[in-house]
Amino acid sequence: MNEQTPLTETMTMAAALNSALHLAMDADSKVLLLGEDVADPIGGVLKISKGLSTKYGRDRVRPTPIAESGIIGAAVGLALGGYKPIAEIMFMDFTTVCLDQIVNHAAKLRYMSGGHTAVPLTIRTGVGTRRFGAQHAQNLEAWFMHTPGIKVVVPATAADAKGLLMSCIDDPDPCLFIEHFDLVFTQKDEVPVGEHRVPLGQAAIRRPGDQVTVITYGTQVRTAMAAAQELAEQGISVEVIDLRTLVPLDMDTVLESVEKTRRAVVLHDAHTFCGPGAELAAQITENLWGELLAPVLRLGAGYSPVPFAAGLDFHPTADDVVAAVGQLLGR
Amino acid sequence: MNEQTPLTETMTMAAALNSALHLAMDADSKVLLLGEDVADPIGGVLKISKGLSTKYGRDRVRPTPIAESGIIGAAVGLALGGYKPIAEIMFMDFTTVCLDQIVNHAAKLRYMSGGHTAVPLTIRTGVGTRRFGAQHAQNLEAWFMHTPGIKVVVPATAADAKGLLMSCIDDPDPCLFIEHFDLVFTQKDEVPVGEHRVPLGQAAIRRPGDQVTVITYGTQVRTAMAAAQELAEQGISVEVIDLRTLVPLDMDTVLESVEKTRRAVVLHDAHTFCGPGAELAAQITENLWGELLAPVLRLGAGYSPVPFAAGLDFHPTADDVVAAVGQLLGR
Amino acid sequence: MLTTSELQDMYRLMALITATSNRACAEVKAGSLQSAFYPVRGLEGVCAALGVAKQPGDQLVSTYRSLGDALAWGSDLRRVIAEIYGRADGVCGGKGGPMHLHDTSVGYMTSTGIVGSGIPIAVGLGIAAQLDGPNSNGTGRAVVTTFGDGATSIGAFHEGMNMAALWKLPVLFLCQNNQWGEHTPIAEYAGSTDLAGRAASYGMTAVKVDGFDPVATADVLREALERARSDGGPTFVEAMTYRLTGHSGSADYSYMPAEELAAALERDPVPSFRRAMLTSGQISEADLDSIEASVAATVDDAFTFAQASPEVEGHLRYRDVFAEGASLAGMGVRA
Amino acid sequence: MLTTSELQDMYRLMALITATSNRACAEVKAGSLQSAFYPVRGLEGVCAALGVAKQPGDQLVSTYRSLGDALAWGSDLRRVIAEIYGRADGVCGGKGGPMHLHDTSVGYMTSTGIVGSGIPIAVGLGIAAQLDGPNSNGTGRAVVTTFGDGATSIGAFHEGMNMAALWKLPVLFLCQNNQWGEHTPIAEYAGSTDLAGRAASYGMTAVKVDGFDPVATADVLREALERARSDGGPTFVEAMTYRLTGHSGSADYSYMPAEELAAALERDPVPSFRRAMLTSGQISEADLDSIEASVAATVDDAFTFAQASPEVEGHLRYRDVFAEGASLAGMGVRA
Numbered sequence A, B: 001m002n003e004q005t006p007l008t009e010t011m012t013m014a015a016a017l018n019s020a021l022h023l024a025m026d027a028d029s030k031v032l033l034l035g036e037d038v039a040d041p042i043g044g045v046l047k048i049s050k051g052l053s054t055k056y057g058r059d060r061v062r063p064t065p066i067a068e069s070g071i072i073g074a075a076v077g078l079a080l081g082g083y084k085p086i087a088e089i090m091f092m093d094f095t096t097v098c099l100d101q102i103v104n105h106a107a108k109l110r111y112m113s114g115g116h117t118a119v120p121l122t123i124r125t126g127v128g129t130r131r132f133g134a135q136h137a138q139n140l141e142a143w144f145m146h147t148p149g150i151k152v153v154v155p156a157t158a159a160d161a162k163g164l165l166m167s168c169i170d171d172p173d174p175c176l177f178i179e180h181f182d183l184v185f186t187q188k189d190e191v192p193v194g195e196h197r198v199p200l201g202q203a204a205i206r207r208p209g210d211q212v213t214v215i216t217y218g219t220q221v222r223t224a225m226a227a228a229q230e231l232a233e234q235g236i237s238v239e240v241i242d243l244r245t246l247v248p249l250d251m252d253t254v255l256e257s258v259e260k261t262r263r264a265v266v267l268h269d270a271h272t273f274c275g276p277g278a279e280l281a282a283q284i285t286e287n288l289w290g291e292l293l294a295p296v297l298r299l300g301a302g303y304s305p306v307p308f309a310a311g312l313d314f315h316p317t318a319d320d321v322v323a324a325v326g327q328l329l330g331r
Numbered sequence C, D: 001m002l003t004t005s006e007l008q009d010m011y012r013l014m015a016l017i018t019a020t021s022n023r024a025c026a027e028v029k030a031g032s033l034q035s036a037f038y039p040v041r042g043l044e045g046v047c048a049a050l051g052v053a054k055q056p057g058d059q060l061v062s063t064y065r066s067l068g069d070a071l072a073w074g075s076d077l078r079r080v081i082a083e084i085y086g087r088a089d090g091v092c093g094g095k096g097g098p099m100h101l102h103d104t105s106v107g108y109m110t111s112t113g114i115v116g117s118g119i120p121i122a123v124g125l126g127i128a129a130q131l132d133g134p135n136s137n138g139t140g141r142a143v144v145t146t147f148g149d150g151a152t153s154i155g156a157f158h159e160g161m162n163m164a165a166l167w168k169l170p171v172l173f174l175c176q177n178n179q180w181g182e183h184t185p186i187a188e189y190a191g192s193t194d195l196a197g198r199a200a201s202y203g204m205t206a207v208k209v210d211g212f213d214p215v216a217t218a219d220v221l222r223e224a225l226e227r228a229r230s231d232g233g234p235t236f237v238e239a240m241t242y243r244l245t246g247h248s249g250s251a252d253y254s255y256m257p258a259e260e261l262a263a264a265l266e267r268d269p270v271p272s273f274r275r276a277m278l279t280s281g282q283i284s285e286a287d288l289d290s291i292e293a294s295v296a297a298t299v300d301d302a303f304t305f306a307q308a309s310p311e312v313e314g315h316l317r318y319r320d321v322f323a324e325g326a327s328l329a330g331m332g333v334r335a
């Protein structure tokens, strides 16, 4: 993107998010953060907003009651009132208690008012892991993809976490920004120092390849990369696409890749059934009919609530990806 | 299903639903109805529960405060307490204010308790039309398909409305039963007198044909039938499948038909993007690769909130179906 | 104390609201207006009081039953009616419809069709007003949100009220208590019908007022708005009225106890205010008549305008999903 | 008045809860228990009071912070701990985990991880209990739901409370007020910290009690449960305690004011009850010691049992999504 190679620093996704928040609040006094426990001393349950309330005050970094409809509703009101709120919903599962404000209000107000009311709102939300049980580990992005009017963003790297979050905060429309607990502390990479923006709606090719395209995002980018590495050792060349944003969806990059590889796997943590992969598979098939050498394969979570027991973990693994690629190549 | 042809009567879907409710409450004193305005004299905003409170009392037919989380939560509790509640959520859009109770509780309790708690709950909900605006006309079934643990049922005929509703009430698991305002008063057909059950998970072939399969449900069954008729007049033979339930999904019937026709259109009022049609298209393609003569086409609502203005109506029409079939046949 | 000109303004507003609401219902019944319209008969006094109590710069969040609020807030009648018809000249370009009037030009920020959902949104506008502080004239901005008695049962009410009390926000929560939530009377859905008592339990000033008395209501609303503008925190006002029609434009009202409705009709805002003005001599009969005549003409004009307004053009279908420039291609919309 | 044996039962329960909670936290910190566990330190008195006040047949809806409730309700410790480990012998076969204990064999109906969501579910169980009426012995069934102070901010609380008051349901709403919602103290999230006052505004009996005093708490809970069982309607009990640990098994508590925490620790239920029993002579030192020793052994046994319990087998992944017999084939699950 940038003309010159920017200065970078190795940091965790948590640090990158914190840095984006500091920069955004510093640059624009209209940027506010609200949510449960977001203020110091704790600075957010994952400490992602650490230091912000100390620096910008509790008017701008506002800890709230446990009242998610209130939080998102207030954020919508703040947006209508000329501010750029960032609202934190601790776990994505809790969008179920405020979905009305997200879906019926944030996502629709611009349209219903004939363009007179913009809602420049960023909702940051976390996806927990199995260890929290079935009500704290759902990957619900498909619901929001199916809701016209809200952008859906899922970073896989620390650099993207910073760059995409800054773009969401700038964006004139509501964005749902999804932070996976699995990545927040363990994902470390080179992050540009200072302001850094990754445009919404541009997928990234994480690894070039020419035999099979693996299309994924979020936590599963790692799985895909691990599988691609393993396959490379077997002499199989896999291209890995990290979608980065699900809305807007960068089908151009996807189609260009699959036009070349003629085989595709879509991979995500969300349930396979009626999930994001179904849309991707359908669009690829519609567009590349006659070019595809095999049907697009989908790998996602099975049809059950998230099981707590370790033995029941049901997200796709690198082995699953390797097997799917093998199947596509007829091995 | 039945060995002998049962006695039938012509009635509207509203009357068929009312009849199912009467029969179910009559047969089992554990069956209860709760929701806003469900009691007489009004008997529900669409009068579907007319006469029930007069006959069974307000303990069993309970008008509630405007509190959808309370309604579904109470219904879940009633189910845990040994009852078979039917909860009415006036418009499907209002599931956004009680999605937590539906998704995190009703749909998950059996699983999370390791099978110890069943939730035999039927949620009846209506889909409004454009005339109500963007917050009262959403077709959100894809969200629930993507939520393991809840069945999703959409009748297209009065007979099915009766038969499917009775099956939902009997069912040991939560069912979301979707009543389209467009059908409730205008859809009239022959409905079996007395108890009538249509099993969940069995699609119906509404019209046999052999060149193209149109897979649909709910309001769009009419559109499909109209298009099929028009196409028949042009000498094109279309098979129309009414899915009737989206969960469980009767892929056997779908695949058998498409195996024969080798061409398919999926048609619904829900948004196309990440909608039910994506899942159908993906499964058909995965299963019938090499058999299909063309990619599965999807027809649904476009990517925008529901517009109020008449000129912007964005649901598929019979003309769209005719055009899609033409495209599949290379005309 | 209200001036004569304010009293006249109130009368004009009330008469306008009654006439517009009745006309819209008649059009719905005649089949010439195909939209879900919610009459505002019974609320005229509360809305008129709001109209005189508000100040420029104040902001409003209303509901589906918003006609009276919109007129009180100064929205253009022609464009409001055009919106109800879903036409190109509507305040929302026809995309919103009667449940979703918006008119930011007068500070009418949004309307919601989801019962109670406007309350947290008003809280957010209240935070914005509080953060912005007083304007150059030294006055703060107040935020008003209207909702029905039935809305006090839903979670969003509770969440928003607590936040407003906690942060002492400049918000007026105006409960238009018409004693009914659709077809269910208040006693059948409320554990206690003292709604003001609920508001007080959050630590908020809470006042009950006779909403059929526009003068008393205006006093209470002025005081509440003054409190808001001078950083004195939120107020909950429970304006007691009665729904003088069915729930929606087409609905029957057979289920409403006849005596109760008859008693309420005795207090129908426009005729009672007229009587009061004549008795006290504050407005002359000639002035009242002339107001009524001008109202009738205005309403006719607005409906004529709306009916003549063009249908919305199909190419606008995907405009305003996002701000201009965002591509919808990946979501299947061809440019 | 509690009997000596009841006092002993309470002490046993309190000691068991403290020991189990501490052990689970230690296992989490050691990395040997990989699960989101929420300690119950500070609630021992409230839970023990509930344990003696409840009667067989009463039903419970709890939260993620449920260990004390589960033990009060008579769940088997071994199987509860096995569930916390996600093992095959867990009360939910390992599928629920610590936030989702269920044990219908003792009337422990469900636990929710979504703050406040248990309240409407308890309302439904209350309707069921009311409809079922008294059992053959002439006694009704009471439903208890526990939740924290922070849960009173969310919509579900409001919706459920109004329904319970409206329908006079046999439900005890037991607010375990530990003064914190995660890392935020009550004064920072509540417009008014008088939570009982909110309950009263729905027209419900509302009582505050010192939750560090198990005897006083047991009296209040007994009365409330009696009221419920005899069709006297719901009660809201605000049991005032303090959270004696961080929010979760692993969390720090650096953000809690040190003096406040120290003052609360002075009232730590187990040692204070022990002192009180010794002072009053109601339980002898030998008896207290023997209770403690047996508790320690029980806890050891339960953790040993749980750790030895097998992992859940993969073939159970898709069992219990629906009742047996429903096909998952169309949703992509191969039989």
Ligand SMILES: Cc1ncc(C[n+]2csc(CCOP(=O)(O)OP(=O)(O)O)c2C)c(N)n1
Residues within 6 Å of the ligand: B036, B066, B067, B068, B090, B094, B097, C065, C113, C114, C115, C147, C148, C149, C150, C151, C152, C154, C176, C178, C180, C181, C182, C243
């Ligand atoms: C969340 C939600 N539930 C139900 C409805 C359907 N509904 C529309 S208006 C209404 C009654 C509202 O009563 P009240 O708040 O007293 O306002 P009123 O209509 O009397 O002005 C109901 C139940 C809705 N729009 N939103």
Ligand SMILES: Cc1ncc(C[n+]2csc(CCOP(=O)(O)OP(=O)(O)O)c2C)c(N)n1
Residues within 6 Å of the ligand: A036, A066, A067, A068, A090, A094, A097, D065, D113, D114, D115, D147, D148, D149, D150, D151, D152, D154, D176, D178, D180, D181, D182, D243
């Ligand atoms: C709807 C929802 N919002 C947020 C959370 C995250 N969360 C879990 S516990 C908790 C604090 C709850 O405080 P309180 O109700 O006082 O109970 P306590 O934990 O103190 O026992 C929060 C915010 C949640 N589980 N559910």
Ligand SMILES: [Mg+2]
Residues within 6 Å of the ligand: C148, C149, C150, C176, C177, C178, C179, C180, C181, C182
């Ligand atoms: Mg009302």
Ligand SMILES: [Mg+2]
Residues within 6 Å of the ligand: D148, D149, D150, D176, D177, D178, D179, D180, D181, D182
């Ligand atoms: Mg607490």
